[in-house]
Amino acid sequence: MQFSEKIKGLEESITLAITAKAKLLKEQGVRVISFSAGEPDFDTPQVVKSAAIKAINDGCGKYTPVSGTTEVLKAICTKLKKDHNLDYETSEVIANVGAKHSLFNAIQALVCDGDEVIIPAPYWVTYPEQVKYSGGVPVIVTPKKDFKISADELKAAITPKTKILILNNPSNPSGALYSKDELMALAKVLEGTSIVVLADEMYEKLVYDGEFVAFASLSEDALKRTVTINGLSKCAAMPGYRFGYSASKNKELNKLMKNLQGQCTSNICSITQAAAVPALVGEIDKDIEMMKKEFKKRRDKACEMINSINGLKLSVKPSGAFYLFIDCSSVNPDDVEFCAKLLDDKKVACVPGSGFGMSGYFRISYATSMENIIEGIEKIAEFVKEYK
Ligand SMILES: Cc1ncc(COP(=O)(O)O)c(C=O)c1O
Numbered sequence: 001m002q003f004s005e006k007i008k009g010l011e012e013s014i015t016l017a018i019t020a021k022a023k024l025l026k027e028q029g030v031r032v033i034s035f036s037a038g039e040p041d042f043d044t045p046q047v048v049k050s051a052a053i054k055a056i057n058d059g060c061g062k063y064t065p066v067s068g069t070t071e072v073l074k075a076i077c078t079k080l081k082k083d084h085n086l087d088y089e090t091s092e093v094i095a096n097v098g099a100k101h102s103l104f105n106a107i108q109a110l111v112c113d114g115d116e117v118i119i120p121a122p123y124w125v126t127y128p129e130q131v132k133y134s135g136g137v138p139v140i141v142t143p144k145k146d147f148k149i150s151a152d153e154l155k156a157a158i159t160p161k162t163k164i165l166i167l168n169n170p171s172n173p174s175g176a177l178y179s180k181d182e183l184m185a186l187a188k189v190l191e192g193t194s195i196v197v198l199a200d201e202m203y204e205k206l207v208y209d210g211e212f213v214a215f216a217s218l219s220e221d222a223l224k225r226t227v228t229i230n231g232l233s234k235c236a237a238m239p240g241y242r243f244g245y246s247a248s249k250n251k252e253l254n255k256l257m258k259n260l261q262g263q264c265t266s267n268i269c270s271i272t273q274a275a276a277v278p279a280l281v282g283e284i285d286k287d288i289e290m291m292k293k294e295f296k297k298r299r300d301k302a303c304e305m306i307n308s309i310n311g312l313k314l315s316v317k318p319s320g321a322f323y324l325f326i327d328c329s330s331v332n333p334d335d336v337e338f339c340a341k342l343l344d345d346k347k348v349a350c351v352p353g354s355g356f357g358m359s360g361y362f363r364i365s366y367a368t369s370m371e372n373i374i375e376g377i378e379k380i381a382e383f384v385k386e387y388k
Helices: 014-027 046-057 070-084 101-110 126-133 151-157 180-190 221-224 250-263 269-279 285-307 335-346 370-384
Strands: 093-096 118-121 136-141 162-168 196-200 227-233 244-248 323-327 361-365
Touching: 014 221, 014 335, 046 269, 070 093, 070 244, 070 269, 093 101, 093 118, 093 269, 101 118, 101 162, 101 244, 101 250, 118 126, 118 151, 118 370, 136 285, 151 162, 180 221, 180 370, 196 221, 221 370, 244 250, 285 323, 335 361, 335 370, 361 370
Parallel strands: 118 136, 118 162, 162 196, 196 227
Antiparallel strands: 093 244, 227 244, 323 361
8 A cells, every 4th residue: 555655654653652651550550650741730720611612512513614603703703803903804723633634725825835934943843744744844043042033043044945933832842922023023023024824823822921912903014914823722621622713814825725634524513513602701810810820820839949969951931831851961962762761660740842843851741639749850861860
């Protein structure tokens, strides 16, 4: 059997692979502390569950329009207005099967063979794979400072072939948060170009220091060039519901993305759409506050513990998301080996930084209980101390 060269070029998601390995060990009865999860450990808010159950009981099992029901599209517009004072029409937003799918549709619709896509490292694992699949060329830029691309670094990476900048704020895996001034400086570099910004703002509500600013809200120019990508997996603890969305002012792009979706998935799950409405319009704000408070406590504890381990370095305290991106290069610059040994010796699962485009680092997700965080980082400390 012959297979598609395009698909054969895709890498397995390293985060999903490590999570699966840790799960397998657990199924074999081994006690594993997993820091690999990219999902909140909190249950989905009750109001969301009730909306899903009601939708089922109300018989909402039919196809919906491709981009979503009027209710969910209006709810996305309400969210963007409420949180960022952004005005979008329902025709300018599309509901997708998670933000991964929103990104996929946008990249497929925008990228022609050989187009360059600027991706600051460390990056979320999926970006380069989706770009390669579209025929584009990922241009990885490793920022010198604080895991954030500067205006000068962006300027230096732009060529006549540059099509897109993917900007993930706050970042998975580093937790870095761009200030308004930093975003403005990037937006200024893009003025006068036709470069599109894919603003992946999945973790916007999980910010512990500083203030989140949506890229599209920076200026009229930024609004026109931005495709906002967002979803409910992280901030609303709904990863399994698979709800993401895109928002763009570009009519042609929206049409192409809808056509692609129409030929691939049709509409997204009708029950998920109904469940997303209360989450988008603000009915779970209290639940989000509760999760954020707990994440902040865990982040502070985890940072304090990692900082006290001789050999590991947390160069920047993460301001958002639920990850720490830790430098292990003075213990072992081979982060894949470091993580594999850590899992074998101490049964602690972490994700190697090279999957995120930065070797010599590893990622911890603190979307797990405080007990696990304390026990797991104590084991990491022992591991580092004993490392040969
Ligand atoms: C930065 C970032 N963007 C997008 C996603 C996709 O999330 P989902 O497809 O669950 O909405 C993730 C998930 O890990 C992520 O970390």
